[in-house]
Structures are given as structure tokens and as C-alpha cells.
Amino acid sequence: MPLRQSAGAAILELEELTMLDLSGKVALITGASRGIGASTAIRLAQAGAAMVLSARSADPLRSLVSRIEGAGGRAVAVPCDVTAYADVERAVGAAVKTFGRLDILVNNAGLIEPIARLADSEPAAWSHVIDVNVKGVYHGLRAAIPVMVAQGGGVVVNISSGAATSALEGWSQYCSSKAAVLMLTRCADKEYRGAGLRLVGLSPGTVATDMQVAIKASGLNPVSQLDPSAHIPAEWAAEAIAWLCTEAGAPYAGTDFSLKTEEGRRLVGLVPTVAA
Numbered sequence: 001m002p003l004r005q006s007a008g009a010a011i012l013e014l015e016e017l018t019m020l021d022l023s024g025k026v027a028l029i030t031g032a033s034r035g036i037g038a039s040t041a042i043r044l045a046q047a048g049a050a051m052v053l054s055a056r057s058a059d060p061l062r063s064l065v066s067r068i069e070g071a072g073g074r075a076v077a078v079p080c081d082v083t084a085y086a087d088v089e090r091a092v093g094a095a096v097k098t099f100g101r102l103d104i105l106v107n108n109a110g111l112i113e114p115i116a117r118l119a120d121s122e123p124a125a126w127s128h129v130i131d132v133n134v135k136g137v138y139h140g141l142r143a144a145i146p147v148m149v150a151q152g153g154g155v156v157v158n159i160s161s162g163a164a165t166s167a168l169e170g171w172s173q174y175c176s177s178k179a180a181v182l183m184l185t186r187c188a189d190k191e192y193r194g195a196g197l198r199l200v201g202l203s204p205g206t207v208a209t210d211m212q213v214a215i216k217a218s219g220l221n222p223v224s225q226l227d228p229s230a231h232i233p234a235e236w237a238a239e240a241i242a243w244l245c246t247e248a249g250a251p252y253a254g255t256d257f258s259l260k261t262e263e264g265r266r267l268v269g270l271v272p273t274v275a276a
């Protein structure tokens with residue numbers, strides 16, 4: 001049975017949505033203003049975590065804070081550009097100052113544009129993708145790890161991609177950056193597993209966000225040819241991230257957990273149900 005978000009025969013439901021318990025935890029998400037990050041902010045708050053929401057755009061973060069607080073949760077917005085270490089350090093500091101600790105970091109901020117073959121690429125724009133996708137993740141790790149080590153534990157979920165291990169035309173900056181993120185996950189796991197930290201990646205498959213709109217517009221490589229119905233909703237990626245933050249995620253430390261496979265989706269609780 002195809003696992004896809006479609007109005008056709010197969011409908012996927014989140015099983016036991018309220019069963020993930022992150023109460024008492026404090027989580028920081030980068031790139032929380034839209035897409036996977038915004039859905040993850042809502043899901044982790046539903047599971048009981050206090051949230052620190054960061055991205056460059058302040059207005060959507062404030063709206064999310066209102067939504068979470070309106071539902072009885074706790075959240076603060078800390079506008080932040082992940083390419084600036086001082087910004088990321090400030091966001092980690094805000095978690096500690098506001099909520100007393102930092103248990104979860106979701107290194108989610110990322111971009112793919114501009115999509116172009118190497119000879120057509122613009123050097124500054126190519127480098128900017130590396131700054132956000134690679135250095136942004138490094139900045140998160142660098143700022144959060146000392147806090148988590150001092151606490152005796154914590155979870156970091158780095159948002160990876162199938163592009164970490166597959167070459168695609170026009171995506172040299174993105175594939176290179178996600179390969180680097182996978183290696184950051186592996187190195188950080190090697191260095192800090194013994195200190196009680198769980199460092200894990202998530203490869204979500206294609207997700208229906210603004211990023212896929214940009215990919216489709218590029219017309220380059222097979223991903224741009226996918227029908228939008230092939231993409232999973234951001235809520236599924238959020239469910240996987242929340243699940244990886246629980247003890248269920250422990251066996252996947254130091255790896256990219258894949259949500260592209262039926263097995264991965266079943267583990268997370270995304271269960272296919274045939275509509276009547």
C-alpha cells in the first residue's frame with residue numbers, strides 16, 4: 001500500500017497522538033517560523049514540552065507562541081539567524097534563563113535555494129546554504145552541548161535528508177550540506193553519547209513545505225517532477241521528531257532515522273488505514 005498523503009484510497013492517521021510524553025522537558029527549535037519547524041513546535045508543546053522558538057522572522061514565531069499559550073502550553077520566541085553563533089548562543093541562553101534548562105534541540109533551520117548546476121551557481125549564494133545548513137547545525141551543537149553535558153543528558157535531532165547520501169543535479173550545495181550534517185550527527189554521537197546525550201538525525205523524505213514549492217519551480221532533477229501528493233505533511237515529520245525525543249529514539253543515536261520507509265513510519269506510529 002502506498003504511504004502517501006492523498007485524497008485517494010490510503011489515509012494515514014497518527015496513532016495515539018497524545019501518548020508521547022515530553023512534560024517537564026524544555027525544547028529549542030531552529031527554523032520554527034514555518035514548515036516542519038512550526039509543526040514540530042506545536043507537536044512538542046502538545047506533548048508537554050516548554051518551547052523556545054527561533055527563526056529570522058519574528059511575527060510567525062509570536063503567532064505560534066500565542067497559539068501554544070492559548071492551548072495551555074509554555075513558549076517564548078527568540079528571533080535568531082543560525083549563521084550567527086552569538087544568535088544561537090542567545091537562544092540557548094533564553095531556554096536556560098526562561099525555563100531553567102535545555103533538554104531538546106531540534107536543528108531544523110535549512111534552505112535549498114538557489115538550485116543550480118555547479119557551473120551556473122553563484123558562489124556567495126552557494127556558500128550561504130553551507131552557512132545555514134552546516135554552520136547553523138554546528139552552532140546549535142556548540143551552544144547546546146555544554147548545557148546538556150552539565151545537566152547529564154539531552155537530545156539533539158538534526159534534520160537531515162536523503163540528499164545526505166544521494167547526489168542530485170542542481171543540489172550540490174544541499175547534498176554537500178546534508179552529508180556534512182550526517183557527519184556532524186555521527187561525530188557528536190561519538191563524542192557525547194558517553195555523557196548521556198542522544199544525537200540523532202531525521203531523514204523525513206519529501207515534505208509538503210515551501211521548500212518543495214521551490215524544488216518544483218526549479219524543474220531540475222527527478223524530485224522536481226514529483227506530484228505534490230507524494231509529499232508527506234509537515235505534521236508527520238513533526239511526529240517523528242517528537243518520537244525521536246522519547247526513549248524510543250535511543251537505538252537510532254548516531255544515525256539518520258528514515259521516515260521514507262514503511263518500517264520507519266510504522267515505528268513512529270503513522271499507520272496506514274484503508275478508507276471505506
Ligand code: NAP
Pocket residue numbers: 030031032033034035036037054055056057058080081082083107108109110111132159160161162203204205206207208209210211212
Ligand atoms: P521551509 O518551510 O522553507 O522552512 C525553513 C525554515 O528555516 C524557516 O522557518 C526559516 O525561517 C528557517 N531559516 C532559513 N534560514 C534561516 C537562518 N539563516 N536562520 C534561522 N532560520 C532560518 O523548509 P522545511 O521543508 O520546513 O525545512 C526544514 C528542514 O527540513 C530543513 O533543514 C530542510 O533541509 C529539511 N528537509 C526538508 C525536506 C522537504 O521535503 N521539505 C526534506 C528533507 C529535509 P526564516 O525564514 O523565518 O528564518
